[in-house]
Amino acid sequence: MEPLLSLERISDLYKSENISNGKDAKQSSNYENYYAAQALNRSYASSGSVTERSIQSWWEVDLRGYFTISNITLTAATVRIRYLDMRNAFVEVMDKDVSLCSDVQVEWCGNVSSTVTAGEEFTFTCNATFPVRFVRVTRPSTTNVHLIIGHVDVQGKGAKKPHHSYYKPSKSKKVSQPFLTTTAMTAGDCGIICHQYHSCTAFSYSATIPTDENCLLTDKVMSSSDDNSWTTYTISCL
Known part of the structure; x- marks a missing residue:
């Protein structure tokens, strides 16, 4: 028998929405014209966003506000074998821009498996206890590899900003x-x-x-x- 959901949890589910659509995305590098923003647009989901080959390629979205994250879904691309370039990528959420700030709070949400199929979805729940502004996907490797993401969907709801802004x-x-x-x-x-x-x-x-x-x-x-x-x-x- 399925466990009963609390009224608070049911309320959270209904209030949660896609908070990444139309936001500001960037990545460690751009391969040709496959820009970071394409991972937030389902019309580009077949080819996705693509970085140049690197030992640690990454993709990031600035949510332009502070949110409580309920889940994050990564969808692999479908064109040719591009879906393989999302293998072993992991997802983190942060309260500040890691390229500018030294006191960033980070919460690890999960990682993609080493076996990925075309169009496969991976959904991660994040248990960050701080307001989240940035979501980052990183693909670590000992050799130079692309990071290719078909689509990213971030679900959440508005949260209060840090008290010491x-x-x-x-x-x-x-x-x-x-x-x-x-x-x-x-x-x-x-x-x-x-x-x-x-x-x-x-x-x-x-x-x-x-x-x-x-x-x-x-x-x-x-x-x-x-x-x-x-x-x-x-x-x-x-």
Whole structure:
């Protein structure tokens, strides 16, 4: 007999959604025009994203916000024998950009088997106790190999950002694609509003703009434009 699910677990299942679609992906290198973003688009699932050959090839998505992850599914490519280049890859989740930060929290989620078939799916559950922003897939090897991923699906729901977020200011910069325009008395107040939204990764504040629209929140990367009236603050590392 199947064990009964708690009301909390049932609620989590219903609230969980694909949080990787349309987000920012990158990889250790690009083979021809098989870019990292293609692994997030099912229309490219047959060929996927492809790295150059390397001893440790990797692929990563920035979720542009903080989430509780329920599961991550990797699907192997189907074109020719490309599916073999996902063998032994492993999945990790992180709270910060490992290329920029020295105090990254990491949780290992699982690894793909050494035997992979075309279009095979591998689903991993992640038990990270911290808010997750980055998902990374790495294929270690003692020889130079490709990492090829047909598709990546990350399921989860919004979580609170870390309590010790640090925002780095960039003067004369303004968010050009805000998801929220609101009011704030100071830059610190605008930062508090940003902190309340799990998807907010940067904000702009102006002391000279009308107060009903002097605080702009965004979840986009590199979405600021030059404007002397504004200062843009982005989450950085301590």
